Each structure stands twice: as structure tokens, then as C-alpha cells.
Amino acid sequence: MEYFFQQLINGVTLGSIYGLIAIGYTMVYGIIGMINFAHGDVFMVGGFIALICFLALMAMGLTAIPLALFIVLLVAMGLTALYGWTVERFAYRPLRGSFRLAPLISAIGMSIILQNYVQIAQGARVKSLPPLIEGGHTLFESETFSVQLSNVQIVVVLTTLVLMVAFSLVVAKTRLGRDMRACEQDLKMASLLGVDIDRTISLTFVIGAALASVAGIMYLLYYGVVDFFIGFVAGVKAFTAAVLGGIGSLPGAMLGGLLIGLIETMWSAYFSIEYKDVAAFSILIVVLIFLPTGILGRPEVEKV
Amino acid sequence: MRRTKAVSTKAATTALPFAAALKDAALAALVAFGLFFFMIGLYTDQGPTGALVVTTRFESLTILVGVVFVGSFARALLFGREPIRFGSKLPAWIGGRAATIGRFAGPALLGFALLVPVLFYDNRYLLDLGILVLTYVMLGWGLNIVVGLAGLLDLGYVAFYAVGAYSYALLATHFGLSFWICLPLAGILAAFWGVMLGFPVLRLRGDYLAIVTLAFGEIIRLVLLNWQSFTGGPNGISSIPRPSFFGLPFIDGEGGFAETLGLEFSPTHRVVFLFYVILALALLTNWVTLRLRRLPVGRAWEAMREDEIACRSLGINTTNTKLTAFAMGAMFGGVAGAFFATRQGFISPESFAFGESALVLAIVVLGGMGSQLGVAVAALAMLGGFELFREFEQYRMLVFGFAMVAIMIWRPRGLVSTREPSLHLADRKGPAKEPA
Numbered sequence: 001m002e003y004f005f006q007q008l009i010n011g012v013t014l015g016s017i018y019g020l021i022a023i024g025y026t027m028v029y030g031i032i033g034m035i036n037f038a039h040g041d042v043f044m045v046g047g048f049i050a051l052i053c054f055l056a057l058m059a060m061g062l063t064a065i066p067l068a069l070f071i072v073l074l075v076a077m078g079l080t081a082l083y084g085w086t087v088e089r090f091a092y093r094p095l096r097g098s099f100r101l102a103p104l105i106s107a108i109g110m111s112i113i114l115q116n117y118v119q120i121a122q123g124a125r126v127k128s129l130p131p132l133i134e135g136g137h138t139l140f141e142s143e144t145f146s147v148q149l150s151n152v153q154i155v156v157v158l159t160t161l162v163l164m165v166a167f168s169l170v171v172a173k174t175r176l177g178r179d180m181r182a183c184e185q186d187l188k189m190a191s192l193l194g195v196d197i198d199r200t201i202s203l204t205f206v207i208g209a210a211l212a213s214v215a216g217i218m219y220l221l222y223y224g225v226v227d228f229f230i231g232f233v234a235g236v237k238a239f240t241a242a243v244l245g246g247i248g249s250l251p252g253a254m255l256g257g258l259l260i261g262l263i264e265t266m267w268s269a270y271f272s273i274e275y276k277d278v279a280a281f282s283i284l285i286v287v288l289i290f291l292p293t294g295i296l297g298r299p300e301v302e303k304v
Numbered sequence: 305m306r307r308t309k310a311v312s313t314k315a316a317t318t319a320l321p322f323a324a325a326l327k328d329a330a331l332a333a334l335v336a337f338g339l340f341f342f343m344i345g346l347y348t349d350q351g352p353t354g355a356l357v358v359t360t361r362f363e364s365l366t367i368l369v370g371v372v373f374v375g376s377f378a379r380a381l382l383f384g385r386e387p388i389r390f391g392s393k394l395p396a397w398i399g400g401r402a403a404t405i406g407r408f409a410g411p412a413l414l415g416f417a418l419l420v421p422v423l424f425y426d427n428r429y430l431l432d433l434g435i436l437v438l439t440y441v442m443l444g445w446g447l448n449i450v451v452g453l454a455g456l457l458d459l460g461y462v463a464f465y466a467v468g469a470y471s472y473a474l475l476a477t478h479f480g481l482s483f484w485i486c487l488p489l490a491g492i493l494a495a496f497w498g499v500m501l502g503f504p505v506l507r508l509r510g511d512y513l514a515i516v517t518l519a520f521g522e523i524i525r526l527v528l529l530n531w532q533s534f535t536g537g538p539n540g541i542s543s544i545p546r547p548s549f550f551g552l553p554f555i556d557g558e559g560g561f562a563e564t565l566g567l568e569f570s571p572t573h574r575v576v577f578l579f580y581v582i583l584a585l586a587l588l589t590n591w592v593t594l595r596l597r598r599l600p601v602g603r604a605w606e607a608m609r610e611d612e613i614a615c616r617s618l619g620i621n622t623t624n625t626k627l628t629a630f631a632m633g634a635m636f637g638g639v640a641g642a643f644f645a646t647r648q649g650f651i652s653p654e655s656f657a658f659g660e661s662a663l664v665l666a667i668v669v670l671g672g673m674g675s676q677l678g679v680a681v682a683a684l685a686m687l688g689g690f691e692l693f694r695e696f697e698q699y700r701m702l703v704f705g706f707a708m709v710a711i712m713i714w715r716p717r718g719l720v721s722t723r724e725p726s727l728h729l730a731d732r733k734g735p736a737k738e739p740a
Contacts, residue, residue: 034511035511035514035515045343048342048343049342049343051356052342052343052346052348052358053342055346055348055356055358056342056346056358059357059358075342078338079338079341079342082335082338082339083339086335090709091709091713094713095712095713098712098716099716100455101455101457101511101514102712102716103712104457104511104514105457105665105669105708106708106709106712106713108459108662108665108708109666109704109705109706109707109708109709109712110705110709111705112662112701112702112704112705112708113702113706114705115701116698116699116702117343117702118343119698120698120699120702121343121344121347122343122347122348123348127348127356128356129356130355236515236518236519239515243512274526274530275526277522277526278523278526278527278530281519281520281522281523281526282519282523284515284516284519285504285516285519285520288505288508288512289504289505289508292512
């Protein structure tokens with residue numbers, strides 16, 4: 001039982017990270033109906049920027065960890081958002097109105113570019129960071145096993161919660177959120193009614209990238225390592241999360257993220273750690289076959 | 305400000321004034337600075353204590369930002385803010401002769417390929433490169449059936465390649481079956497896997513299908529990697545038997561190919577033989593594809609690529625049509641995989657990662673989806689080109705990525721898209737229709 005609780009905590013932490021990435025997929029898919037294949041790599045870029053920024057701050061003599069983390073958060077969100085904007089501007093915007101598979105192929109190209117760019121710029125080796133947030137709490141103990149809740153896990157889950165609430169408010173209450181919802185319902189109609197769709201789509205990418213960069217920082221804090229390839233697997237799993245929750249739905253993305261995180265953790269804990277990615281990928285296939293609209297999604301109507 | 309821009313869009317196809325161009329370029333340089341400052345300007349490396357230390361690389365950063373500034377300044381001066389369009393038409397001097405070039409390029413390439421072992425008999429390196437290029441030509445042609453003809457984006461094509469390679473390797477090492485028996489078996493097994501995967505997932509929309517095939521490809525690779533007792537895990541399978549020349553093995557001595565034919569033994573015999581085998585297999589793929597395109601099923605593939613809903617309204621069973629395309633593509637992938645296994649003599653899951661799928665897809669996309677000649681030229685250009693620039697090996701995938709994006713933006717029908725529609729209804733008047 002204790003063991004199960006421990007896995008539950010680990011799963012929720014991992015699920016928060018997936019959920020943050022999944023939002024980027026689900027928003028972009030909701031608005032322009034494309035799978036932003038490069039989103040996982042934007043997450044990886046966010047992690048790298050955070051790592052480098054943190055090391056640079058350390059080298060400059062800033063040792064107060066909370067302040068450093070705050071600066072890293074701002075810098076990484078800002079710069080990763082810039083990456084998101086650039087990717088959309090150069091690889092996707094010229095393709096609006098092109099044939100069906102063009103944006104996806106372009107996105108695959110962009111994903112390859114980002115991966116190899118980071119590999120060339122920062123090397124292929126795994127970069128590790130000493131643990132920044134230490135300590136934790138023992139929740140309850142038995143003779144054989146004690147359930148630990150580390151401070152990093154608290155930070156990850158809390159940050160995710162705060163961002164989710166803030167982002168839901170942006171979508172529900174602000175002008176930008178209204179524009180985004182309008183674009184999601186009908187892109188052409190929204191543009192006829194005076195919504196600047198280019199700007200809205202750009203901002204969607206910017207916000208998605210910023211959230212992905214937070215996920216990158218959380219990943220860095222939680223695991224302490226990044227390399228240029230983490231974006232691929234994390235991206236596919238986050239996409240699975242978005243599909244599982246119902247693509248286009250924000251609460252769905254979060255729910256899907258949590259479920260994927262839990263399933264992956266439980267699978268590693270009780271079955272086999274080697275096949276945890278197989279489990280996640282199989283879920284993607286099974287969900288798409290039997291539940292293509294996801295848990296909270298709306299059925300898609302095929303239009304001629 | 306916004307209004308003037310909207311009004312002047314039509315007129316502003318030409319140059320921007322100097323000051324505005326300067327402003328645009330400065331903005332672009334600022335963005336580049338933001339993008340590259342941490343990634344290029346700073347470098348993290350293992351320090352003497354093992355912890356990461358940051359070093360600066362501001363020269364590279366300055367050069368890159370400078371290049372972006374000059375580039376966007378020139379672009380703004382020459383083209384303004386309009387996106388640069390190269391159009392889908394070939395330059396005039398080729399345009400008029402495209403048909404002629406197209407008609408002769410194929411046979412010329414084929415003739416050249418046939419002569420390669422004769423011309424470069426002493427050059428082992430070139431022969432190996434030729435075999436590699438032809439393997440990718442075959443893979444490209446196989447994937448072309450799925451992506452180019454049927455319009456199904458398959459991101460896990462390498463899975464079928466892996467199935468073929470492991471089928472041959474396992475059948476040959478465990479049961480001692482010969483290459484020539486295993487070759488069709490590998491194809492059939494791969495096609496079987498294609499149907500197995502295809503049956504449940506082919507109802508999905510285009511981009512969902514792409515992700516599912518990607519997941520499938522990764523599952524196959526992970527299973528090959530982790531199922532140690534069956535596949536050897538990360539160590540792979542070694543000492544896979546080499547093919548024989550209709551029962552004559554390529555060995556020095558009694559009963560070997562060289563001795564039986566009264567030739568002096570040379571290891572090149574086998575390389576030349578392998579070259580012709582893969583050439584024949586690739587040509588078989590091409591021939592089957594060309595014939596299939598003239599059959600009802602091939603017509604249905606192309607119709608489905610253009611408009612799936614219309615296809616269904618006309619009573620075409622799209623599930624079956626998709627399945628045949630998937631199975632066909634998978635079969636050729638499997639055959640190519642078996643060839644790969646026998647040529648290498650060693651296979652491991654490393655050879656079947658997603659990068660390989662992306663490479664084959666890039667070849668198909670670059671060649672112009674659906675064009676047989678285009679795929680061959682693209683495979684030759686890509687693998688040959690990167691062999692020429694070997695010292696820039698690490699930039700290879702980066703260039704692939706840029707090529708894929710650029711092709712989608714400027715020439716979505718591919719670099720050498722001289723492919724004619726299989727079926728003409730009437731002569732279309734006016735300029736060539738942009739791909740929809």
C-alpha cells in the first residue's frame with residue numbers, strides 16, 4: 001500500500017510535466033488542426049536554456065536558489081516563447097492553405113532541425129545538474145517502506161497548478177482567450193469578424209512554448225539531466241496525453257497528462273521498466289482506435 | 305500604420321525603402337540574438353571537477369547574428385516583406401525541355417546504374433556507396449506507394465524494414481534457410497505486419513495515422529531492443545549468412561563461385577553481385593509500382609490521395625484501398641530489410657530508429673511525392689551529397705530538416721516533380737494548377 005502511494009506521488013509529478021507539454025499540442029491542434037510535431041523539441045530547448053541560464057547565473061556568483069530559479073523561469077519562458085514564435089513564423093505560417101500533409105512534414109523537419117541544432121551547439125552528451133531543491137517530507141512509514149514527498153515534487157505540482165489556473169483564466173476571461181476560442185470554432189468566420197488570426201495563432205504558439213519551457217525546467221529540476229533527445233519521447237507521450245484527454249480540450253490535456261504519468265509510473269513499478277515507453281505508445285494506439293475523441297473531447301465532424 | 309500596410313501589400317512586392325529595411329533587419333537580428341544567446345553564445349562542458357561549467361563563444365554568436373542581419377537586410381531591400389515565391393514552375397530553359405529530359409533521364413540513370421560495377425570495378429568504396437544508395441532508392445520507392453500514391457503519411461516505415469531484416473536474420477541463423485527463400489518470406493511477413501497494423505488504424509485521419517505509425521515504429525524498435533532472448537537485444541544478431549550465387553557461395557576454394565566459373569577469387573565478386581541484386585530488387589519495386597498505378601487499385605490510391613470523401617462517395621472501399629497500399633509498401637520495405645541484413649551480416653535495433661524513417665521520408669518528399677524518378681534522384685543526391693561532404697557529417701541531419709521545411713514551403717511537389725498524372729481527362733488550359 002505504501003509502495004502504491006509512493007508511485008501515486010511520482011506519477012502525479014510526472015503527469016504534471018506531461019500535462020504542461022500537452023497543452024501546447026492541444027491548443028495548436030484545436031486552432032489550426034495540425035500536430036505540432038516540433039513541440040516536444042521546444043520543450044527540450046526550454047530545458048536546455050534553463051540549464052545554461054542557471055549555470056551562467058551560478059558562474060556570475062548568484063547563489064540564492066529561489067531568486068536564481070525565478071530568473072531562470074522568466075528567461076527560459078521568454079526565450080522558449082521566442083523559439084515557438086520563430087518556428088511558427090518560418091515553418092508553419094507560409095503553409096496555411098497548402099495541401100493536407102504539408103504542415104506535418106514541415107513540423108517533422110523542424111523537429112529534426114531543433115534536435116540537431118541543440119546537438120551541434122551544446123554537444124550530444126547528457127548534461128546533468130546537481131539537485132537544486134533538496135529535502136522532503138516523510139508522509140507515513142511502515143516497517144519496510146516509507147512514503148516520501150520531496151520538495152521538488154511539491155514545487156513541480158504547485159507550479160503546474162498555478163500555471164493551469166492562470167492559463168485557464170486567460171482563455172476564459174481575456175480578449176486573447178476569446179480570440180483563441182473564436183479561432184478554434186471557425187477560423188474563417190473569426191477572421192471575417194475582425195479577429196487577427198495570424199496574431200492569435202502566433203500567440204498560441206508563444207504561450208504553448210512558454211508552458212513547454214516550464215515543463216522543461218520542471219524536468220530538469222526533477223531528473224537533474226537533459227539531453228538533446230528528451231523532446232522526442234516526451235513529445236510523443238504528451239501528444240498521447242492530449243489525445244487521451246480529448247484533443248482541443250484544456251482540462252482534457254491536464255487530465256490526459258496525469259493519466260499518462262500515472263500509467264507510466266505504475267507500469268514501471270509493477271510490470272517492467274524496459275517496456276514503459278511501449279506501454280505509453282500502445283495506449284496512444286488503443287485510444288485512437290477505440291476512443292478517438294478522447295475522454296473530454298467533442299466528436300469531430302467531417303466536413304466536405 | 306496597420307492600414308497603410310494592408311493597402312500597400314500589392315504594391316510592396318518590390319523593395320522596401322532603406323530605413324524600413326534597416327529596421328526589419330535590426331528586428332531580425334534582435335530575434336536571432338535572443339534565440340542564439342544561450343544556445344550558441346554560451347557553451348556548457350564538463351569541468352575539471354566533473355560538474356558543468358559555462359564557457360563563452362561570443363565570436364560565433366556575433367557571426368551568426370551578423371549573418372542574420374545582413375541576410376534579412378538584403379532580403380528586405382530586394383524582395384520587401386512579401387514571402388519569396390519561387391513558384392512551382394521550372395526555369396524557362398528547363399521548362400520547355402522538361403518532358404524531353406524526363407523521358408531520357410530515367411533510362412540514362414538506369415544505364416549508368418547498370419554500368420557502375422563495370423566502370424568502378426576496382427573501387428570498393430564506390431560500389432558500397434552504390435549499394436547503399438540503391439537500398440534507399442528501393443526504400444524510397446516502397447514508401448512512395450504509401451505516401452506518394454495513397455497519400456498516407458507513414459512515419460514508422462522503418463518498422464517494416466526492421467521486420468524484414470530480423471525475419472531473414474532469425475530464419476537464416478536458426479533454421480538455416482537460404483537468402484532466396486527468405487527474401488519473399490521477409491516481404492510477406494512485413495506485409496502481414498503492415499496489414500496487422502493497418503487494419504485497426506486506417507480509419508484514422510491523416511495526421512493521427514502519422515503519429516500512430518510513428519508509435520508503432522517505436523514499439524517495434526523497443527521490443528527488438530528489450531526482448532533479449534529472441535532478438536539478442538542491443539547486441540543484435542551477428543554472423544548472418546551471406547547470399548550465394550544460385551547455390552555457389554562466394555568463398556575462396558572448392559565449390560566456390562570463382563572456382564566453378566574458372567575465375568580468380570576476389571572479394572569484389574560478392575559486392576558486384578550484391579549490387580546487381582539490390583538493383584534488380586529496386587527495379588522490381590519500380591516496375592510493380594508503375595504497373596499497379598495503371599490497375600484499378602492504383603487509380604483508387606491516387607484518387608484517395610486527392611479526396612478521400614469523394615472516393616468513398618463513389619463507392620470505393622477506402623479501408624481496403626489503404627490496406628493494400630500499406631501492405632505493398634511494407635512488403636518492399638521488408639524485402640529491402642532482408643537485403644540489408646544479408647549485406648551487413650549484422651543487425652541491431654540501432655539501425656531502425658526514427659531517424660531512418662525520417663530519412664526515407666525526406667527522400668520521398670524531396671523527390672516529389674509520387675514521382676519515381678524524383679525519388680531515385682533525391683536518394684542519389686542526398687546520400688551521395690553527404691558522402692561528398694563527409695567532414696560535415698554532424699550537419700547532415702540539420703540540412704535534411706531544413707530541406708524538408710524549405711521543400712514544403714517552396715516546392716511542395718518536390719524538386720524534380722515531372723510526374724504526370726496517370727490519367728488525363730482533358731487538356732487543362734492555363735497555368736499549372738497549384739497543389740491543393
